Amino acid sequence: MKFIHLSDLHLGIPLNEHRYPSKTAHTTRRLELEDAFFNVLKEDLKVDAILISGDTFDKDGIRSFYIDRFIKQAEKSSIPVIMIAGNHDDFILKPSMIHRFKSGSLTLLTKDHPSVTIGDTEIIGMSTLDFDLNTAKAYKEASKADHQIFLTHGDVLSKKDRYYLTDVKSLEALGFDYIGLGHIHKHQFLAPSIAYAGNLEPFDFSEKGIKGYILGDLDARSFSFIPHAKRAYHKLKLTLTEDDDSDAIIQQVKENVPDDKALVRVVLTGEKALQSEPLDAIKERLDAVYFVAEVKDERRIKRDLEALKAKYPGSLIEVLIEEASDEDALALALEALMESEGAS
Numbered sequence: 001m002k003f004i005h006l007s008d009l010h011l012g013i014p015l016n017e018h019r020y021p022s023k024t025a026h027t028t029r030r031l032e033l034e035d036a037f038f039n040v041l042k043e044d045l046k047v048d049a050i051l052i053s054g055d056t057f058d059k060d061g062i063r064s065f066y067i068d069r070f071i072k073q074a075e076k077s078s079i080p081v082i083m084i085a086g087n088h089d090d091f092i093l094k095p096s097m098i099h100r101f102k103s104g105s106l107t108l109l110t111k112d113h114p115s116v117t118i119g120d121t122e123i124i125g126m127s128t129l130d131f132d133l134n135t136a137k138a139y140k141e142a143s144k145a146d147h148q149i150f151l152t153h154g155d156v157l158s159k160k161d162r163y164y165l166t167d168v169k170s171l172e173a174l175g176f177d178y179i180g181l182g183h184i185h186k187h188q189f190l191a192p193s194i195a196y197a198g199n200l201e202p203f204d205f206s207e208k209g210i211k212g213y214i215l216g217d218l219d220a221r222s223f224s225f226i227p228h229a230k231r232a233y234h235k236l237k238l239t240l241t242e243d244d245d246s247d248a249i250i251q252q253v254k255e256n257v258p259d260d261k262a263l264v265r266v267v268l269t270g271e272k273a274l275q276s277e278p279l280d281a282i283k284e285r286l287d288a289v290y291f292v293a294e295v296k297d298e299r300r301i302k303r304d305l306e307a308l309k310a311k312y313p314g315s316l317i318e319v320l321i322e323e324a325s326d327e328d329a330l331a332l333a334l335e336a337l338m339e340s341e342g343a344s
């Protein structure tokens with residue numbers, strides 16, 4: 001039995017428009033998030049099942065279009081799609097909704113129908129709402145199939161999370177051939193056969209790194225992460241000297257982030273020339289290279305202000321240096337003053 005384990009699609013998640021350089025870029029990204037799962041379905045996958053471990057929908061109240069499209073595509077899939085509800089989409093367990101998710105190739109595992117058997121493997125699922133370790137153990141022990149997979153959704157690493165389920169050791173002790181988890185968006189293996197799949201596409205700068213799904217082969221006992229995302233977020237801190245201009249900045253960013261489809265946040269630190277290029281100009285140049293670029297300037301003006309004060313004692317320059325709170329304003333004022341005084 002081979003399967004794909006994916007998670008946390010959060011269909012309908014709002015995307016902050018003002019973070020995108022244009023309406024077109026915003027729309028492009030919105031569609032990439034909406035289409036990620038359907039693109040997986042379209043691929044010629046040599047697997048026996050697609051397992052989704054919760055939070056398929058972002059929240060109750062999203063446009064029905066997202067739910068309708070998901071059901072329509074999943075029910076006609078050539079590969080069975082087996083899903084559970086997470087903490088974000090437990091509304092699909094409501095009596096008015098639940099029946100829609102048992103149609104064609106689509107099966108939602110619920111308290112009343114907690115498992116489905118495909119070939120020699122029983123897939124058991126428990127939503128965040130229904131999670132109970134002893135019940136999971138009882139299901140495993142009652143199973144007559146050769147293999148068992150368990151799907152659930154919540155935190156198994158931090159007890160502080162209000163959706164904490166249990167710890168990894170307790171999950172391991174259940175003896176499943178594979179446990180597919182949802183909730184934490186960063187994909188990770190907690191044991192050779194226990195994994196968070198993470199989401200298919202990153203949603204914001206808090207979700208760095210490569211995104212994709214887990215490809216599992218129960219007979220080979222092999223479970224591996226497969227990258228699938230169209231884009232990745234990158235955060236970059238550059239330490240500059242006052243001689244570094246936008247050419248040097250762009251070059252350094254390109255060396256660190258060669259992928260021009262990326263979404264990049266650059267923090268500039270180090271030294272800044274008194275007369276430096278406007279931040280907007282740097283951002284515009286980065287915008288021309290990357291899909292989304294953000295720049296934050298944390299540089300400090302290097303010029304020795306104490307020496308300047310000593311050179312112009314009792315002058316407006318001294319007052320400015322002592323009173324200015326904003327470095328950019330200080331730089332501009334100093335520049336203007338020194339020009340008018342013929343200093344440089």
Ligand SMILES: [Mn+2]
Nearest residue numbers: 055086087183
């Ligand atoms: Mn969740």
